[in-house]
Amino acid sequence: MKTTLQSGPFAHADHRVDRTMLTVLLALLPATLFNLWLFGLPAILLFACTLGAALGFEALWLAATGRDARAGLADGSAAITGWLLALSLPPWAPWWLGVLGAFIAIVIAKHAYGGLGQNLFNPAMVARVALLVSFPVIMTAWVAPQPLFTERAASVAQSFAVLGQGVPDTMVSATPLGHVKTELSRALPASQSAADAPALPDLLLGRRAGSMGETSVLLILAGGLFLLWRRVITWHIPVALLGSLFAAAQLASLADPARYTDGLFHLLTGASFLGAFFIATDYVTSPMSPRGKLIYGAGCGFLTWAIRSYAGYPEGMAFAVLLMNALTPIIDQYTRPRVFGRQRNGEPLPLRPF
Amino acid sequence: MKNHPIRGGVHPRYWKELASGQPIAAFPLPARLSLPLQQHVGAAAIPLVEPGQRVRKGERIALAPGAMSAPLHAPTSGVVHAIEEITAAHASGLPQLAIVIDSDGLDEWAELPAPLADPFAAPPEEIVRRVAEAGIVGQGGAVFPTAVKLGMGKQYRLDTLLLNGAECEPYITSDDRVMREHAAEVIDGARIMAHALGVAKIIIAIKKNKPEAIAIMREAARAFAGIEVVGVKIQYPIGYAQYLTQAVTGRETPAGRRNAEVGVVVQNVATALAVQRAVRHGVPLISRVVTVTGTAVSRAGNFEVPIGTPVAELIAHCGGYRARPRFLVNGGPMMGFQLPDENVPVVKGCVGIVALAEEETARQPEQACIRCGTCMDVCPIGLPPVEMAQLIRKDRLDDAARLGVGDCIACGSCAWACPSHIPLVQYFNHANGALWTADRQQRKNERLRQLAEARSARLEAARQERLAAQAARKARAAAPRQEISE
Ligand code: SF4
Ligand code: SF4
Numbered sequence: 001m002k003t004t005l006q007s008g009p010f011a012h013a014d015h016r017v018d019r020t021m022l023t024v025l026l027a028l029l030p031a032t033l034f035n036l037w038l039f040g041l042p043a044i045l046l047f048a049c050t051l052g053a054a055l056g057f058e059a060l061w062l063a064a065t066g067r068d069a070r071a072g073l074a075d076g077s078a079a080i081t082g083w084l085l086a087l088s089l090p091p092w093a094p095w096w097l098g099v100l101g102a103f104i105a106i107v108i109a110k111h112a113y114g115g116l117g118q119n120l121f122n123p124a125m126v127a128r129v130a131l132l133v134s135f136p137v138i139m140t141a142w143v144a145p146q147p148l149f150t151e152r153a154a155s156v157a158q159s160f161a162v163l164g165q166g167v168p169d170t171m172v173s174a175t176p177l178g179h180v181k182t183e184l185s186r187a188l189p190a191s192q193s194a195a196d197a198p199a200l201p202d203l204l205l206g207r208r209a210g211s212m213g214e215t216s217v218l219l220i221l222a223g224g225l226f227l228l229w230r231r232v233i234t235w236h237i238p239v240a241l242l243g244s245l246f247a248a249a250q251l252a253s254l255a256d257p258a259r260y261t262d263g264l265f266h267l268l269t270g271a272s273f274l275g276a277f278f279i280a281t282d283y284v285t286s287p288m289s290p291r292g293k294l295i296y297g298a299g300c301g302f303l304t305w306a307i308r309s310y311a312g313y314p315e316g317m318a319f320a321v322l323l324m325n326a327l328t329p330i331i332d333q334y335t336r337p338r339v340f341g342r343q344r345n346g347e348p349l350p351l352r353p354f
Numbered sequence: 355m356k357n358h359p360i361r362g363g364v365h366p367r368y369w370k371e372l373a374s375g376q377p378i379a380a381f382p383l384p385a386r387l388s389l390p391l392q393q394h395v396g397a398a399a400i401p402l403v404e405p406g407q408r409v410r411k412g413e414r415i416a417l418a419p420g421a422m423s424a425p426l427h428a429p430t431s432g433v434v435h436a437i438e439e440i441t442a443a444h445a446s447g448l449p450q451l452a453i454v455i456d457s458d459g460l461d462e463w464a465e466l467p468a469p470l471a472d473p474f475a476a477p478p479e480e481i482v483r484r485v486a487e488a489g490i491v492g493q494g495g496a497v498f499p500t501a502v503k504l505g506m507g508k509q510y511r512l513d514t515l516l517l518n519g520a521e522c523e524p525y526i527t528s529d530d531r532v533m534r535e536h537a538a539e540v541i542d543g544a545r546i547m548a549h550a551l552g553v554a555k556i557i558i559a560i561k562k563n564k565p566e567a568i569a570i571m572r573e574a575a576r577a578f579a580g581i582e583v584v585g586v587k588i589q590y591p592i593g594y595a596q597y598l599t600q601a602v603t604g605r606e607t608p609a610g611r612r613n614a615e616v617g618v619v620v621q622n623v624a625t626a627l628a629v630q631r632a633v634r635h636g637v638p639l640i641s642r643v644v645t646v647t648g649t650a651v652s653r654a655g656n657f658e659v660p661i662g663t664p665v666a667e668l669i670a671h672c673g674g675y676r677a678r679p680r681f682l683v684n685g686g687p688m689m690g691f692q693l694p695d696e697n698v699p700v701v702k703g704c705v706g707i708v709a710l711a712e713e714e715t716a717r718q719p720e721q722a723c724i725r726c727g728t729c730m731d732v733c734p735i736g737l738p739p740v741e742m743a744q745l746i747r748k749d750r751l752d753d754a755a756r757l758g759v760g761d762c763i764a765c766g767s768c769a770w771a772c773p774s775h776i777p778l779v780q781y782f783n784h785a786n787g788a789l790w791t792a793d794r795q796q797r798k799n800e801r802l803r804q805l806a807e808a809r810s811a812r813l814e815a816a817r818q819e820r821l822a823a824q825a826a827r828k829a830r831a832a833a834p835r836q837e838i839s840e
Contacts (some may be wrong), residue, residue, distance in 0.1 A: 003448045007692060009766030009782040010687040010708075011366055011524060014718040015773040075721060117722040288727030288740065337736035340361065340596065341609035343782055346758075349608035354379050354513070354617045 020078025027223035028083060034206060039091035040144045041159035043212055049085045049163070050098030054082025065111075069140060077116050081105050083280060084124040087213025088271065088318065089131075092143045092167040097135065101127040121325045122240045122285045125318040132313065138149050140165055140314070142209040144173040173209040176269040178314040180261055188237040189258035194265050203268040214271040224277030236290050238276040240297025240306075245272060250303040266305060275304070277318040285325040292335035294326075299324045358604040362454040362596050362734040363589040365766045366524050366688065368563060369714075373647040373654040374527040378535055379659055381641075381671065383457055386435065386813070387662030389426050390442040390452040394491040397497045398424030401453055407434045407490065410464035412638055414487075415453055419471045421690070424489045424499050425704075427638040428455060431462040443665075443684045445691040452699070455662070465638035472580040473546045478507065481550035481633060488632035489639045489702075494518060494529075494593070494622035495685050497703035500629065503621065506614040509552040515548045516602060519560040519623040520586055521566065521677035522593030523686020526706040528643040529623050533567040535572035540623050543630030545578065549555035551619055561601050563588050563811050590688065591734055591765040593622040609761060624705075624837035645706035646672045649714055650679035659700050665707055679709040680717075687715075688766040699706045721774040729768035729778060735761050739778045746781045751789055759785050 036044050058078035059069040073079075086103050109123035110116070132139045146152045154162065158258045163170070174182065176197035182260025184194035206216025214220075227233045250263030266272060271279075278298045280286060287296045300320045338344050392398040399416035408426040409415055416426040435454040442450035467484065470476055475769040486501035506512065517540075519653045523530040533540060544556050558575065560568045562585040586592050586601055596607045598620060605616040613620055624643060631637040640661055647654040652673030657668035659668065665682070670677065670748075683690040684698075684706055700707075737758045745754040769778040 005445075005692045006681070007445075007783050008688060008690060008692070008764075009681070009779065010683050010690070010692070010710055010715050011770060012718070012775065013364070013771050013773075014716060015719060015728070015771060016775075017721055020724075020726070020773055077724070116639075117724050120668045128485045135390065162508060184661065230686075283724045283726040285725075288725060288730050288738075301801070318829045332741075334736075336738050336757075337361070337730065339609070339761055340735045341607055341611070341761070342758075348610050349606060351611065351615055352605075352609055354603075354605060 010076060011292065017075050019079075023079055023082055023230050024227065024278070025076065025083065027226045027230075027232075028087070029223075031219035031274075032083070032087065032207075032213055033224055034216050034219050035087075035213050037089070037148050038206065038215065039143065039212065040146045040148050040154045040158065040160035043091035044087065044094060045159060045163045046091065046093055049095045050089065050102055051079065051082040053102035054078050054085065057102055061107060061111050066289060075116065077296075078106060078110075084213075085127050087274065088124060088128045088211050090167070091212040092171075093138055093141070095163045097138060099129050100271070102103075104130050105209075106299070113290050114187050117284050119284060120328070121280075123323050125279060125325075127317045129322060132318070133265050138209045140173055142169045142178070142282050143167050144209050145173055145174050145207050149332075152227040153309045155190035159299050163212060173305060174183055174315065175210045176203075176208060176265070177308060180265075181308075181314040184259070190253075190261045191257045194261045195266070197269060204258050206270070209326035211271060211274075214274045215263040217268055217273050220273040220277060224273070227277065227281075233281045234290065234293065235278070237281045237286060237300075240294045241276040241301040242267060242272060242279055242303030243296040245283060245305050248302050252305075252309065267286060270308070270315050271317040272304070275321065276298070279317065280321050280324070285321075285328060287328050287335060289329045289332070289335045289337060292331045295331050295335065296328065297323050299327065309318035357584075357587050357601045360587075360589070360601050360734065361594060361736055362732045362767060363591065363595070363769055364732050365588070366590055366770060368588075369525045369647070369649075370563065372649070373645050373656055374564075376527075376531070376655040378531050378643055378656045378658055381459060381660065381663065381668075383430055384660065384663045384667050385457055385460065386664070387432075387455045387457065387660060388440050388452045389429070389430055389455070389662045390440070390444075390450045390699070390701060391416055391426070391826060392442075392444075392450055392663075393426070393497060393703065394424040395496070396420070396424070398422060398451070399426050400616040403434045403437075403439050403453065404435050405428060405436050408432070408458075409434060409455060412466050412640060413464035413637070415455075418486070418499075419488075421486070421502055421505075422499060425487065425638075426453065427489055427640050428464070429640040430455070431460050431464075432457040437760055439760065441694055443693060443704060444703050447692075447694045466638075469636050470538065470633050474549050478504075478550045480545060483572075484514045484633050484636075485550075485629055487638070488628070490625065490632060491620055491629060491639070491702050491822070493642060493703070495689070495703045495705050496595075496622075497701075497819070499623055502752075503619055504547060504550040506612070506619055507553070508611070510614040511617060512551055512553050512614060512619060513605065513617045513692055514555045514557055514619070515553050515615045515625060516599060516618050516620045517544050517556060517558040517623055517626060518593060518598055519558055519564070519571070519622050520593030521561060521564065522560060522591050523688055523690070523705070524590075525647045525708045526686045527644050527707050528600065528645045528656055528703040529562050530567050530644055531645075532627055533564070536627050537570045537683050539630045540583065540626045541571070541574050542580065542733050543626030543628070544581070544621070544636070546633050547619075547626060548580075548620055548627055553619075554580050554836055557602055558583045559586045560584070561586050561588055561592065561596055566666055590767065590803050591763075593803070594734070594763060594765060596671050597734060613769055630829035640701060642700070642702065642704065643703055644668065644700055645708075647706060647712070648679065648683075648709035650675050650677045650711040652676045652710035661702055662699045664696065665698055665700065666692060667697060667705055668700070669709065675709060680712040680715050681708075681710045683708040683710060689764060703748060716776040720776055723774050723776060726773060728771045728773065731766045732771045734767060739782075742785070743776060743778050743781045746785045751785050751792070754785050755789055760789065762786065813838055
């Protein structure tokens with residue numbers, strides 16, 4: 001038994017990166033399946049293209065740099081990136097949008113930074129924003145629900161046409177956030193246009209136009225709660241994000257209802273829940289301490305509201321997350337826990353009489 | 355009594371069931387015993403015997419060169435075979451000088467110090483002296499000379515003796531069995547220590563995963579005023595002295611200070627037993643209770659083992675291995691260290707020998723850090739293990755030191771919990787070793803510089819002296835000429 005001595009501990013928790021990632025995918029599954037059903041075969045095809053491309057680029061990159069592609073894929077991180085990217089695309093976008101996005105996410109946003117754990121910015125969101133800036137029309141060409149197995153479902157031929165060309169002009173629809181923005185630009189008060197949004201049950205369930213995975217608040221929440229229960233994430237980021245988004249929107253809307261939609265509208269439309277539970281909580285690009293997570297989450301929520309309200313884009317989640325990603329190292333630095341026996345400034349505690 | 359909250363910590367699988375049901379059994383006398391001269395914190399003991407010399411059980415065979423050291427005693431009667439280097443049970447795995455005794459099988463006692471009939475009537479110094487003479491060191495694994503701790507009543511204002519029965523490490527059950535089977539002696543020992551320290555309050559803290567021990571100790575403590583038995587949370591590493599102090603009393607020991615400076619002295623339950631035996635019966639520390647466990651060993655158990663017994667004999671006595679052990683660990687799997695082989699002897703700080711089968715260790719190949727922050731959440735000290743490891747990997751040791759790597763207690767919580775299986779503790783041990791060496795080198799350089807300065811100052815002084823002498827000679831040489839010329 002002559003071995004080089006190893007240092008302890010000689011026991012280990014049953015935690016593994018690949019299991020964590022698998023849990024995330026499992027949590028995403030209900031919302032994803034619902035939305036793939038809601039938007040039909042074109043969405044399924046685009047989802048497959050995007051996810052496949054992400055895995056393909058990951059494998060190619062690993063192989064090209066002389067690493068074991070199979071082991072690299074097994075950690076599940078590329079699958080999550082591809083999956084989240086797909087969920088953030090318009091469901092009837094053309095195939096090349098997904099493939100290009102996957103390239104940006106995996107090769108540029110992840111591996112150019114040094115690979116898993118080294119990237120400063122959330123790869124899926126880098127890709128989404130890059131696509132949005134480069135192809136603003138395609139990236140905002142939404143489609144109303146066309147559920148599978150109904151008479152509105154896209155036929156196979158139509159689906160492949162969509163995969164090649166994107167949404168036919170006649171079918172382009174708007175998201176509730178987008179609708180309010182357009183109407184505001186035509187001087188129609190937000191209070192009025194917000195009322196055009198689907199009814200509350202439909203918003204909760206997700207029967208509305210939107211990105212491929214963002215619409216079903218209830219199913220995303222269920223996935224998020226599952227992640228909380230499995231301790232993959234903590235409550236800090238989602239609660240801070242949704243809380244600050246709601247608070248900012250609610251206050252603004254109280255002050256000027258014609259200009260601003262209210263807090264609930266902001267929570268239930270757009271990518272608020274998907275962002276809060278699945279995107280902002282990305283380990284690599286978010287702060288590590290609970291206090292840091294609260295600051296980061298609150299920042300994401302507020303910026304999301306600000307971008308939705310003041311910038312040219314109807315949705316601001318991706319931008320907000322990237323901006324806060326940039327602040328993560330600084331937040332980490334200033335929110336380290338207090339060390340045992342020391343004050344916050346690192347000096348030893350004073351001796352107190354007992 | 356309610357526990358105060360402590361930070362971080364983990365919940366490893368405890369595996370206590372393997373050995374906790376096994377009563378402490380006597381261990382057959384081994385044919386050869388090896389006693390390393392350094393089984394404690396402080397200076398190595400100095401041998402008093404020569405090869406070929408006959409020794410009797412309990413006889414002092416090595417003396418302590420100072421207070422921060424501990425003498426050694428022969429665990430049985432026999433003949434000194436040699437004083438030689440052996441592979442010792444030490445984290446470094448480096449050879450150490452040891453007294454090797456061949457047992458004669460007679461187990462014949464030497465004359466022991468007379469028992470102290472009423473320790474509570476004796477002055478505290480007498481207790482401390484006897485404890486020092488008996489070679490007792492912290493039995494929980496810290497191996498700090500117990501007498502030094504018991505003398506702290508002189509230095510600091512104390513109010514509590516905290517008896518540590520947390521037995522935090524997974525697998526190990528020696529303290530559990532000691533409390534269950536020797537409750538009265540442990541409490542007697544604790545009272546003797548409290549007397550030496552001059553404190554009236556004794557708190558016995560036992561982790562709640564040992565309900566039998568808690569019940570038995572409560573029962574045994576009932577007869578005495580000022581003893582409280584407290585159940586503490588099942589949270590690793592609550593048995594770490596500073597944590598236990600915080601959890602039980604709410605006092606947080608400032609960094610760089612002794613626990614005694616917040617009024618609390620922590621002693622292990624097995625140490626209390628050793629003190630009781632030394633003071634009441636004059637018996638030095640020549641054996642201890644050791645748990646032999648792990649799923650790789652055939653029959654786990656708890657044994658009263660003579661110090662110096664080869665680990666191989668423990669394993670053989672337990673029926674050998676059932677599965678090939680992946681690691682043979684001295685102490686628990688969290689803070690214990692890997693043994694290089696089975697020939698090392700049981701030392702005073704050995705709470706157990708754990709033979710871990712491959713599956714139990716749950717080791718996986720190391721992966722990239724995903725910045726999940728788990729290590730930070732679980733660190734009981736509040737350090738950022740992930741950031742420290744990153745800096746150490748880049749060899750930026752000073753920056754790691756600024757983040758607090760020197761405060762790391764090597765509890766292993768971070769590495770245990772890391773989903774990427776990064777050997778974080780290895781980084782911290784490496785960094786602290788290197789920083790320590792650098793510090794020592796710097797101090798050495800400083801001393802060399804001072805010596806050099808002193809030397810040049812001396813040389814300068816000598817030169818001045820020479821010049822002065824020359825001048826005087828010249829003056830004298832000139833003077834006679836003057837005389838002549840006159
Ligand atoms: S627990 Fe491991 S993977 Fe997670 S942040 Fe710490 S070092 Fe990185
Ligand atoms: S080993 Fe050190 S850094 Fe890791 S959890 Fe323990 S004290 Fe913290």
